[in-house]
Amino acid sequence: MSKIHWLGTGLSAIPGLKMLIENGHSVIVYNRTVEKAREALIGIEGDYRIVEFSLEALEQNAIAEDVVVSMLPGNFHVPVAELSLSIGAHFVSSSYISDEMKALHERSLKENLCLVNEVGLDPGIDHSMSHALVEDYKKSNVFSTENKHSFLSYCGGLSDVPNDFCYKFSWSPLGVLKALMSTSVSIRDSQIYTVHKPWEAVELYPLPMPWGEDEFEVYPNRDSIPFIEQYQMDNGLKIDQFVRGTLRYKGWKDAWSDIFSEVDTLDPEIAEDRLKAISEDLWNKYSYRDAEVDRVILTVELKVKNGSKVIWHKQFLLDTLGNTRGSAMAQLVSCSVALAVEAVLNKEIPKGVTAAPHQSKLVKRWLNQADEISDHFVLIDHLS
Known part of the structure; x- marks a missing residue:
């Protein structure tokens, strides 16, 4: 079963993360401060564990056909997407498609992987x-x-x-x-x-x-x-x-x-x-x-x-x-991201760099x- 690697438990992240866990998905949660992530998920039961965030930790844990979700600041998206491609994992973020992200389109098509963006609120x-x-x-x-x-x-x-x-x-x-x-x-x-x-x-x-x-x-x-x-x-x-x-x-x-x-x-x-x-x-x-x-x-x-x-x-x-x-913002952003993750897992999203379907x-x-x-x-x- 593919795992979900959810990077970041900031203000706009938690409702969608909870939704995926409660829907029965296997999730590894990454955050710079492990204790803050634990506090955010108090009372949530399911198949998940929390680790300290680093690209090295992601590379160690993720395997082909997993889905990596970046709820990190925008400057992380492209490096995380590139790492996902090298692993053979799919990638999801809520942010606008940058030129650097767009440049990964042909490679992601060749690797038969989804790099999904613009699936939050606005854009989304x-x-x-x-x-x-x-x-x-x-x-x-x-x-x-x-x-x-x-x-x-x-x-x-x-x-x-x-x-x-x-x-x-x-x-x-x-x-x-x-x-x-x-x-x-x-x-x-x-x-x-x-x-x-x-x-x-x-x-x-x-x-x-x-x-x-x-x-x-x-x-x-x-x-x-x-x-x-x-x-x-x-x-x-x-x-x-x-x-x-x-x-x-x-x-x-x-x-x-x-x-x-x-x-x-x-x-x-x-x-x-x-x-x-x-x-x-x-x-x-x-x-x-x-x-x-x-x-x-x-x-x-x-x-x-x-x-x-x-x-x-x-x-x-x-x-x-x-x-x-x-918050209204957190629910609308992160629950839309969660839908995108499930759509990737269900093979409903085209391969390559794409925006909201x-x-x-x-x-x-x-x-x-x-x-x-x-x-x-x-x-x-x-x-x-």
């Missing part, structure tokens, strides 16, 4: 929602490449109740601060839309919540363009709008205005040190405390027009709060689990 569940919407639309009687297509996908990790800063941190704010200095590329009005300063692209975005319409702030992040092909919208479809971005509470832009001003005027020579100082200050003021509840909102929307008339318009909306099973059966499985975890999960047909 958002991909599943996107695949479901595009497949649904293409099967409809209004599908035509001549229509105009608007695709919007926004995700946000939020506090349960908005504070004066409209945000809380579950880990170091440094990553969020550095992201504010990153360029995004999307499509708006059928043109490439490049944003160098995210705060300059913030706009209001209403969501149809159970209690009525609620406004949030959204902005594009990263490079959305490659996902047109990933979502199979590249086969001649006219794209009027295509955005993957971040969602925040209304008021976030104003609350962060001083941060934006400082980031915008940072001297490159001292930028790293200054960002670390800002990060430490924000962590002290706005980090989650014990027993505080987090919230995740994810929405993916596809609107189609023929001329000026909307002829197809559907939207997924997920709203999840943390609970006794773990687009096969209908697997998409439904991912979305059903997200529904079970969420407090509110709905597919809205705006024209019904």
Whole structure:
């Protein structure tokens, strides 16, 4: 029987790890601090053991056809994937596919191994929602490449109740601060839309919540363009709008205005040190405390027009709060990773370097689990 090698028991790892153990899989858990891993798994019974993390320990324990799961910081993924290939083991992570990971595709095909990525929340569940919407639309009687297509996908990790800063941190704010200095590329009005300063692209975005319409702030992040092909919208479809971005509470832009001003005027020579100082200050003021509840909102929307008339318009909306099973973020990320691990073991995932699967059966499985975890999960047909 293949073993699962689960690397890392950090904030977003535990619910999915527990799920695999409780589902009867044989798991070796690796963590730098063995005692922390033990504490995280108190009360969990099953076929697992905990060892101190090192690549040497992984190489010693893993064999061909095992599955290695990296819940480690992103800089570990490629070395772990390379080691997995040398062992003959499959690999799973929730992170975006880097160029270095992509470069392992041909080798993994040759070795008949899966290197699965982008199977968390965002990226992950958002991909599943996107695949479901595009497949649904293409099967409809209004599908035509001549229509105009608007695709919007926004995700946000939020506090349960908005504070004066409209945000809380579950880990170091440094990553969020550095992201504010990153360029995004999307499509708006059928043109490439490049944003160098995210705060300059913030706009209001209403969501149809159970209690009525609620406004949030959204902005594009990263490079959305490659996902047109990933979502199979590249086969001649006219794209009027295509955005993957971040969602925040209304008021976030104003609350962060001083941060934006400082980031915008940072001297490159001292930028790293200054960002670390800002990060430490924000962590002290706005980090989650014990027993505080987090919230995740994810929405993916596809609107189609023929001329000026909307002829197809559907939207997924997920709203999840943390609970006794773990934080909302941890459950949505790690339980999706666990599904990917089981899909690899069941030989349901194509070989090579891949992102979240687009096969209908697997998409439904991912979305059903997200529904079970969420407090509110709905597919809205705006024209019904």
